[in-house]
Amino acid sequence: MATPLTAEQLLTALRAEGVDVVEYASWRTHNRNHKGAWGPLNGVMIHHTVSSGTDASVELCRNGHSALPGPLCHGVIDKAGTVHLVGNGRANHAGGGDPVVLRRVIAEDYGDRPPTPQEHEGSAGAVDGNARFYGFECVNLGDGEDPWPAAQLEAIERATAALCRAHGWSARSVIGHLEWSDWKVDPRGFTMPSLRDRIAARLSGPASGGSAGRPAGGTSAPRYEPFPGTSFFDGRTSSPVITAMGRRLVAEGCSSYAVGPGPRWSDADRRSYAAWQRKLGFRDSDADGVPGRTSWNALKVPHTTV
Structure with missing residues (x-):
């Protein structure tokens, strides 16, 4: 279990991992903390937006809708690989889920994937995932045909690795919404075991933010001193x-x-x-x-x- 990162700590962790970040207005104080607990944190949850277009998807995740007020996540990852920060604190993204899954994520002791969930929002045994997980919404229609560009998958890998590194978690602290609730299918179009393999490989080395900036005008990216210990x-x-x-x-x-x-x-x-x-x-x-x-x-x- 971990204390939630402050807004500045979250931003620092993402940038240190080489994440291309856009800060949405007032994201640092935009949350649903008045509706329930925020923390202790146990992991990161990945979703797809069932939408297209960066601007519309970011707006939806920032504001939510009449039935589900925003923020609907902490960051929106677009197809170009940019993470748009829209919230900091409790967000309406995970809902109720399986306590058995939560225990295995906390222990980080499962194999290829957590146990198949048996609970969902509103079911008798469900636990509150909004209090326990960071959430990233990834721009994708979720129909199994909308592509996942390499830049977007790399951004998902980097963003989740950044939070795992900041909290000392392994890749097993990153799960998909479909692994949390038996009602959900997201993310669809790639597998969570393959993502966790990528995260684990990244965590086996140092944070690589110093070489991950996108060069402008065709010039090479600046070189930074690696952490000397x-x-x-x-x-x-x-x-x-x-x-x-x-x-x-x-x-x-x-x-x-x-x-x-x-x-x-x-x-x-x-x-x-x-x-x-x-x-x-x-x-x-x-x-x-x-x-x-x-x-x-x-x-x-x-x-x-x-």
Whole structure:
């Protein structure tokens, strides 16, 4: 079980994983928290929209309709592979589902797929999935014929991996709506076991946000320094990577430097980095000034020739 990410932590995790993100107006405070619990979180659920067109699909998922008010998910993944953030908090996406499935997702102990669900919204044994899952709606007609472009499938893989990485979950924490409720068929057109295989492969390596940006005008994407590990940041370290990091902290308005920055890790670096962590939404021991992978990837330190 996990505490929900703040809006800034969610955004940071997605960008660190190389997700192309568009922030919809007021998404940070748009939720259904007044209707029920939000958290503890146990996983991520994938849906298809049964709609076409990015603008119309995003609008639907943001506002919902008379029978089901929005937000209907947290992010809409379009066919070009862009994730449109429309909500942060409880959303009307999962509804009631099978408690046996929930237990197996929490334990992450199932094989190819969770047990076949036996419950649905309104059935006697159903549990509230809106409190327990992040939700992504993926633009697709859901008829089994509408294609799933490679860019869209990659975005689904990256977005779900980002949340798994942020919470320390495995790929078994990602399920389809059809694996949660015996009333549902989404997503249709690819299999959840194949998606979980892709997520697991991505999680076996570092977050790859530094090389995942879409280049403009045919130019190559910028190169960023990979996360060097927490042991790199001590008083014995002297490296141009530290200088490049400090310059990025200054550019982000997080400077505690009297002079510099310079190549040797210092207390000024630590204080500046703690300000960056707080800017991202981290608090208490998570904002101790020692770089971690998620905050480092979000900082995008330019590649330095050593």
